[in-house]
Amino acid sequence: MQIVHTHTGKIYVDTEHRLEFLTVGDYGKENNIKADFLGLHTEINGVKHKEVDLTKKWVATISTQKGCPMKCQFCDCPKFGFFGNASVEELSFEIETILKNETIKNTDRFNVHFARMGEPTFNENVLEFAKNHLRDITKKYITAKTIHPVVSTMLPKKNKKLKQFILDWCNIKNIDYNGEAGLQFSINSTDNAQREAQFNSNSLSLEEISALAKELPQPVGRKYTLNFAVTKDTILDADRLTELFDPKMFIVKITPIHETNSAIQNGFDVTTSYDDYDVYREFEQPLVKKGWDVIVFVPSHEEDSDRITCGNALIASA
């Protein structure tokens, strides 16, 4: 297994198991997040690299599939191909490898993102793993005040069990984790044609996602999240979003589209949006005026160049 050291952690490239997973720290939300509803009002004009502290927040990002059968235009994972789901044992192996290779024994927060390679809703092992294994495995290695797993989905239209997976995940969030878990929908645009281009026509339409959202139970703890990975060409219409989704159930998270090989090859403008808040303000302010809770998250250049951000897969070129 190849271990790639980054500014904020490590990426494990496991060609034998066809998995890739990573461990990173975080700069602290006052440094890389603007979210008025959380009292974080400073506009983020670029994020400076500094040392991270895993005892405050520790992020593990693991693969739920070996490659990915989706073909999102901004993501390098499909370049690797697709070799099936990760088993419960393999999901456990990813987390154990991450935990046992650090010397840290305590953290305030251990976030587990099912978001390196794969679309998690295709893999029911994710449900079993989060419900019945993740907490016990974590406790074997560290004391974490909070363990917070997060499912991010591109809402694949080919997944006939999508709704059931999401409802099961809501129960895991609301009941098993007493609210301390996340559910994120990748929306990226309020224009169906723009979404179809980005997701290669593999994601549900906005109307279908809206109908699904109406069937979710009230979130316990944090609201559910609508993710927008943006460039300045993104269409994010606050009125349209409010017709489709309920601001009492969802927050909006805005991030830049990351500098993956695919994003660059497919013509996304990934270069301008890190150091200048103007791009984000244009999306953020109309939403805030409509009553939405909005988080703007900006990675540092180091994080992006380390390719720890979403849509990267070093294994694709390993």
Ligand code: SF4
């Ligand atoms: S963004 Fe996620 S769902 Fe889309 S191709 Fe990449 S890994 Fe698959």
